[in-house]
Amino acid sequence: MKHIEVVAAVIKHEGKIFATQRGYGEFKDGWEFPGGKMESGESPQEALKREIKEELDTDIRVGKLIKTVDTDYPTFHITMHVFWAEVVSGELKLLEHEAAKWLPIDENLKTAVEWLPADLDVVEEIRK
Numbered sequence: 001m002k003h004i005e006v007v008a009a010v011i012k013h014e015g016k017i018f019a020t021q022r023g024y025g026e027f028k029d030g031w032e033f034p035g036g037k038m039e040s041g042e043s044p045q046e047a048l049k050r051e052i053k054e055e056l057d058t059d060i061r062v063g064k065l066i067k068t069v070d071t072d073y074p075t076f077h078i079t080m081h082v083f084w085a086e087v088v089s090g091e092l093k094l095l096e097h098e099a100a101k102w103l104p105i106d107e108n109l110k111t112a113v114e115w116l117p118a119d120l121d122v123v124e125e126i127r128k
Contacts, residue, residue, distance in 0.1 A: 001072070001075075001076060001077050002075065002076040002077070003076065003077045003078075003079065004037060004076055004077070004078050004079070005037070005038050005078075005079045005080075005081075006035060006036060006037050006038065006078060006079070006080045006081070007035045007036070007038060007044045007045075007047045007048040007051060007080070007081045007082070007083070008032065008033040008034065008035035008048070008080055008081070008082045008083075008119070008122070009033060009034055009035055009048055009051075009052055009060060009062070009082075009083060009084075009085035010033050010066060010082060010083070010084055010085065010122065010126060011033075011034070011052075011060065011085045011086065011087060011092075012084060012085070012086060012105075013086070013087065013102070015104060015105060016102040016103055016104050016105065017033075017102070017103055017105060017109075017126070018033075018034070018092065018100060018101075018102055018103075019031050019032070019033065019100065019101050019102075019103055019112075019113055019115075020032060020033070020034045020055075020094070020097040020099070020100045021097055021098045021099040021100065021113070022097065022098065022116075023094075023096055023097050023098040024096070026075075027116055028098075029098065029114070030114060030115070030116040031113035031114055031115050031116065031119065032115070032116050032118075032119045033082060033119055033122060034051070034052060034055055034056060034097070035047075035048055035051050035052070035055075035080075035082075036051035036054070036055065037051075044065075044081040044083070045062040045083070048060070048062050048081075048083060048085070049062060052085070053090075054095070054096075055095055055096045055097065056090065056092045056093055056094070056095065057090055057091070057092075057093040057095060058087055058089070058090030058091065058092050058093070059087070059088040059089045059090055060085040060086060060087055060088055061085065061086050061088050062083050062084075062085050063083055063084035063085060063086065064083065064084050065081065065082070065083055066082045066083060066084060066122060066125055066126060067082050067121070067122055067125045068080065068081050068082070069082065069118045069121045069122060071117050071118040071121065073117070078118055080118050080122075082122045101113065105126060105127065106127075107127075109123055109126075109127055110123050110124065110127070
C-alpha cells in the first residue's frame with residue numbers, strides 16, 4: 001500500500017479554528033485542516049509553512065505538535081503531523097480549496113462539517 005507523509009495546520013484565532021473544504025481529487029468536498037505533502041529534506045514545520053503559503057497565500061507561525069495521525073484509506077496509508085498555527089501575515093485566500101469556515105472549538109466541532117477520517121482524529125484530540 002502506498003504511504004504518504006503530510007502535514008496539517010490547526011490555525012486558531014479567538015477560540016475558533018480554520019477548516020477547509022477540498023476542491024479536487026478523490027476526497028473532493030471533504031473537510032480538512034489545510035496542509036499537504038512533505039518534500040524530501042523538509043522538516044514538518046518547513047513543509048507546513050510552505051504548504052500554507054502555496055494553498056492560502058498566508059504566512060504562519062508553527063506551534064506545538066498536536067498529534068501525529070496514521071490512517072488507512074482505501075488506496076493509501078497516510079501519516080499526518082498536525083500542529084497548532086497562527087497567522088503572521090496574509091488573509092487566508094482560498095487558492096486550492098472550495099470553501100473554508102472558522103469553527104468554534106466546542107461540543108459541535110465533530111459534526112460541524114464532514115471531516116475526512118484523518119482530520120476527524122485530530123478534531124477529537126483538540127476538543128480534549
